[in-house]
Amino acid sequence: MRKKLALGAVAAASAMVVTGVLSGSATATPNNQSPIGRSQADALSLARSESAGVAKSLGLGAKEQLKVKDAIVDADGSRHLRYERTYAGLPVLGGDLVVHQDKHGATTSVTKATGAKIAVAGTTPAVAASAAKAKASATAKALLKTHKKGDEALKSVGAAAAPRKVVWAASGKPALAWETVVDGVQHDGAPSELHVVTDARTGAVIASFEGIKTGSGNGVRVGKVTITTHKSGTRYQLKDNTRGGLYTTDLGNKESDGKGTLFTDANNIWGNGKTTSRQSAGVDAHFGAEATWDYYKSAFGRKGIKNDNKGSLSRTHYGKGFVNAFWSDACFCMTYGDGEGDKRPLTSLDVAGHEISHGVTSATADLNYFGESGGLNEGTSDIYGTMVEFKKNLTVDKPDYYIGEKINIFGNGKPLRYMDKPSKDGISYDYWFDGVGNDDPHFTSGIANHFFYLLAEGSGKKIINGNTYNSPTYDGSKVTGIGRTKAALIWYKSLTTQFTSTTDYHGARTGTLAVAKKLYGSTSAEYKAVNKAWAGVNVK
Structure with a gap:
């Protein structure tokens, strides 16, 4: 919900790199395995057994290893193996990737969070952990003086945890870094887990981002319901x-x-x-x-x-x-x-x-909570919060495309956010533009929300469950919706099989089109609707 994210000096640009079919023997699994069962346990076991071979086939360096995070097997038996990366035993932030295979284990493509080669001059930091910890604490305290739109300063700063040595690869050239988590309290009373990443060579702050994802408003009840105890x-x-x-x-x-x-x-x-x-x-x-x-x-x-x-x-x-x-x-x-x-x-x-x-x-793409990926992170939660509401269809809370409409945060009965036209809240964005990722994820999520509404319901004026919507498009084009169920499936499959930690809005377009093509075909109404819905929010 509407948490104002406390960003540090640098909001890293997001990126997603998709590579084509690997050449030579790399197109097959290292063990040339036959089709497997479709359970996640089978897929995870396969992904673990293949991690070393996949790393080699991708041309990763001798110091790099892949660690399995997730694995998905589609209905047709094709697989999506999600890995996190280490370098000389250190976690690589922004080094995650997804290996896409057909049902026989042939690698068809790889989606990477970064296309940069992971290599640093050495793993011995020039800046001591104690200095990184002090810098992180100072960075958190500096946020007390932050008053920019979209930034929620900390109310108080607590202890900083022991810094963790990492390789930062979420933006720019990979660098040896310290990641420090500083506990605190945000102005609205929510706890804070501020992650501060500092360059281990220079001590400069590379990025900072909140670990707590929050919402705000006045609560409502679900009425008389049946629960399992x-x-x-x-x-x-x-x-x-x-x-x-x-x-x-x-x-x-x-x-x-x-x-x-x-x-x-x-x-x-x-x-x-x-x-x-x-x-x-x-x-x-x-x-x-x-x-x-x-x-x-x-x-x-x-x-x-x-x-x-x-x-x-x-x-x-x-x-x-x-x-x-x-x-x-x-x-x-x-x-x-x-x-x-x-x-x-x-x-x-x-x-x-x-x-x-x-x-x-x-648990899946782990979209970074800053930059455009932060907007996608928040948008994903808005999308599925809405879908849960439609699924239950409560009498006391009729489903709609408003976010937080029952919590009355403004005291006038207006929703927190609007999916059909996000700018109706006065601060969210309807359309993508270069630099939009520099603002708060709760406002940049409007682009994802608007895309989803267009894909599900289409553009123009309509009445749904008694609520009137009128969704515009960037270029004035007409979009015909494909329904909530298909739209939610496309987004979910993209989140779990295509997106990485650094995926931005153009990367999300690439991922959702790939999923729509696989599910429905490149000439289908669904594929064309995805393309038109992205154009409708100026992502082309």
């Missing part, structure tokens, strides 16, 4: 073992990084629909997590955020008067505040779907 002894727990053991806790209005206290109940009747019962917010959060799980499973066969059949944690009642909600990879959890006066918990369904989807992005 677990009985332990004589009491019921707000835990769902049918969905990977996802569970919901009460933080007791503390700003805690702990797990909180698991909600329990004697009769399995939870909450009263009002804030007089602390269980009510727990029901909303639990239902939202279940609904998000169900959407990803029914739409894409994905079992949980990491596709490992493991549920996440939802924490409610965070802080006092905390008007926010956020996802954190560190705790693999979603956290909700209680809003103004601790009487308006931020537990609306699209907030849950949005924030939890940040976890899906992290």
Whole structure:
């Protein structure tokens, strides 16, 4: 949701490099394997066994190794093996890649986060870790004086973790660097995990970005719903073992990084629909997590955020008067505040779907949370928060293409964001332009949102579920939509098989066209609609 990202001195440019079929013996798997099963376990096993051979076939240096992050097997048996890269044992930030293979293991193409050769003069830093840590702390403190549009300064700065030595390859020439995470609190009360990357040779700040993905507003409830719980002894727990053991806790209005206290109940009747019962917010959060799980499973066969059949944690009642909600990879959890006066918990369904989807992005493409990739990251969460809402079709929260329409952040009933015409909020972007990635991801996400709306519903004026939309295009062209289901599938397949950490809007166009071509063919209405929808937001 609307978190104002604290960027450092450099907002790295995004890039995606797609290479063609590898030559010679590299077109086959190292072991010339036959088709495998379609389970993720089979694909992961294959990807691990092939990592050394893939690295060699790609011409990676002797100091480079590939580590498996994810693997997808399509219905036709073709594979997408996602790897992260190391150099001399050091993580390469921006070095991730996806190897695309046919069902027989022949490599058809490779999508790289960077086309640069990964090589540094040496791995012994000229700048000590202690100096990098001090620089990171100073950078975080400097944000207290930041007042630019789109930047949310930190309210307070805490301890900096021990710097991690890495190779930075997300922009420019690869460099030996230190990555330091500085804890703190943002002005809206959300916790901060500011990642500061400093050059290990010069000590200069290369980039900084937030590790916490947050939202803000006044919460709403999902009404009377059915939820799945677990009985332990004589009491019921707000835990769902049918969905990977996802569970919901009460933080007791503390700003805690702990797990909180698991909600329990004697009769399995939870909450009263009002804030007089602390269980009510727990029901909303639990239902939202279940609904998000169900959407990803029914739409894409994905079992949980990491596709490992493991549920996440939802924490409610965070802080006092905390008007926010956020996802954190560190705790693999979603956290909700209680809003103004601790009487308006931020537990609306699209907030849950949005924030939890940040976890899906992290587990797949891991789009950098800065530059144009940051806008794609936020846009992805808006897209699937919306799709979760359409999937559940609640009477108390009719599905729409508005973001946060129930949280009333402005006090006048207006939505937080609009997908049909993002600029209606006065700050988001309808169309791409060179340099758009320098602004806050919550505003640059408008381009992704607008693209998705055009692809799903088309341009022009229409009424959907009683809401009137009128979506324009950059060049005044007409776009005919292909429906939400197909549009969401194309985006998901692109996220999981085509996008990398540095994908920008033009890279997203390349990826979605590749997916549309594979799913529907290059002469199909779907492929043409993807092309026209991107042109409609000035990505050509």
